[in-house]
Amino acid sequence: MRFALFLGCNIPVRLKHYESASRAVLRELDVELVDIAEFNCCGYPLRNIDLKAFVLSSARNLALAERQNLNIIILCKCGYGTLRMADYLLREDARLREDVNRILAKEGLSYNADIQVKHILSVLFNDVGIGVIKEKITRPYENLKIATHYGCHALRPSNIVQFDDPVAPSLFDQLVEVTGAESVDWSTKLDCCGGPLLGTNDELSLDFTEKKLADARMAGAHYLTTGCTFCQVQFDSVQKMMATEKGTNHHVPSILYPQLLGLCMGIDKDVLGLDSNQIDITGIEGFLVPEPLAESG
């Protein structure tokens, strides 16, 4: 299994541990990653500004992966939704595709709808499989309650992103439960984290975050888990900021899914960047079963 790893703009600067944890987990599961240095912005920040600029930006990434005949694996859900949307629009609209290809041709690139864009969670679930992951788990969690946050742009619009059932998804819950943790029921599970409005309407953005954190707490979750750059920033850095500036603290730190999974696979916690989160999550180690499981024959 080989993929081109798409990191986007934020992970290499603000969430380096998401990258290192993902690489470590995927290596354990025999997923080979290829880095393409020429990848650019996924196009997400351009969507409000100019549709064609957004599609072009996405298309260049798709074309770069296509040149190496690789499918893309992406860690961020906003980036995932954006690349999928661009892929969809380019398949749907021949004229748009022609325009984009004319520009890409200047660099010797072309988009031919030949590759797939997959989110890391769907690679783990569909390509690797729960069974294989389970075999790699050496020290599962016990008594750990996790509020699984799906993220809007992976779920919707479902006909385009095709991640999971948009109304009753279970993919991420199953990935959480394979670690031995309990994925709790919480009513705002499928709601927005508030991230997209940060910087445009902070008050509204924080209202969303606040609601979700309170709800996760109500459901008895010890931690939130995410699989998205923006959601993680919202539940980690922004939650911390809310606690210090607004004085509202629900004490539901957020852990990135590869960190959650990596820890019970026995991957070094420094590689997983457990200390790199803004809100301390190292307490999660206390939920691992005391003795590693015996090597299954």
Add this chain to the structure above:
Amino acid sequence: MLYTIALYTSLAIFVAGLIYRISNWFRYSIGKDAADITASTRVSAAVGGIASTIFSAKIGILLKVFLLDVLLQTWLLKKDFLRWLAHICIYVGFILLLLMHGLDKLITSVVFDNYYSTLNPFMFLRDFFGLVVIVGVGIAIYRRLLSKGPRPQSTGVDYYAIIILAVIMISGVILEGTKIVSNSRYQEMVDEYAGLDEEETEDLMALGAYWVQKFGVVSPDIKGPFDKNTLQQGKQLHEMSCAECHSRPQWAFMGYGASRVMSPMASLLDRANIRTLLWYIHFLACFFGMAYLPFSKFFHIFSTPVYLLANAVKKEGKSDPANMATMRAIEMDACTHCGDCTTRCSVAVAFNEISNPNILPHEKLAAFRRLLSGRGLSKKTLMAIQEGSYICTDCHRCTDVCPIGINLEDLWLNLKAHLAELGYTKPEAWAREAMGAEFNLVKLKDKTLSLTPVDKGFVGELTGSAQASTFSVCFGCQTCTNVCPVVGNYENPKESLGLLPHEIMHCLALKHKELALGSRMLWDCVTCYVCQEHCPQGVRVTDVLYQLKNLALKHLKEKAA
């Protein structure tokens, strides 16, 4: 006379320009901590900093940086050999030309008492240094033609500098060529140095024959072939009167090459006195280049070394805040417009669709400098800088790749803060207010709206794209509004958001541009796609809102233009 006036005028402009540019380093205020520090505090902090660095162990670091980074540019060598070679050729060649040839009266003739520009090794070296520059320019052009991928666009600033350099070099070579073939120049030299009377025709003939044969002079009346004796006699005369301060022009290989090309029309060129014209072009181009230097990208000859040296000894968090503020101002000038940042920029690709140069980091930096200079910028320009600043994703790649280590990311954050002070915040937030103020029909209460302001073109813009045109199948069930978490967040959503999603769809059916574009809902949409997912009619509600935001921003741009 013209020479003297031109020299002193351009020298004055050059010095004034340098003072102006350097004074900017102490006047430009970038960043919060810089605002409270006066220019005089910064000057004294800089003087103190320089003095304390020079008289400390840090002098070793400075010397090392000066040798390796400034003179030898090892950082560029590690990055790209050809580019290093091109740059080293241009700058070493040009500086040697300047010192040996340009400033010969001040330097070369003082150091070497046997100096004549027509004598070797000076005659040869002048052409050799010129060749080095030309080779450097050639490599630079070759690299540019060869490189694929997104190239940073070259602007006027880049071309002017190259054009001046080219005029200086080319006029110099051709001038040399015309002098070699020029009979009148030859006669001048004979009158001055040969000590022959007009009556000594035989000697004059012999010397002339020798120079026509061996030195490339084109004479209207002395033409070969010449017999051995005449040439022998010419040679003796030459060795007596000329050889001491004139080597054979073949040593000036470029000028000689040019002279061979020109020789068929040498008499014509000589009569038209092209030689003098070229001399004017040559020195005027040099003086113009000097005067223009402080205002051109060549100013980096001064600013970049200063930055490299200062950057090597600064300590983040420890250095005097006044000096850090000055450093940030020097960063603006240290940029050589090389475009590495733009080549690596994550969003530069968008420039193909949004023709705003401020998207590209190397242009954005220049725009920041214009902004700091205090010249009143138009609303259109400010909006363009704002757009460029916020399309940037702060991915840090430009900063990582800058060959001289400018902290661009830090400058971008400061640029955004600077724009915010002028009222130009994030475009989405800014547009929400601007559009709300312009299209305030949503604020009208209990008033009947006429349906006259119908804009068919506007709807055309929406129906042009497959996803946005889906609004037309909306049957008004309000599901989108009922499931919208933004609407659900407010006690009185209409008060906070203006039109609600289903109402926006309805406006589009009515072709009511003002109503649709003026709604705050557009900008407060969290893009969670719940509405679109639940629409029983398949209206791509979120995508329609995206499209309306695109149109609103386009409208604001066009309005400012």
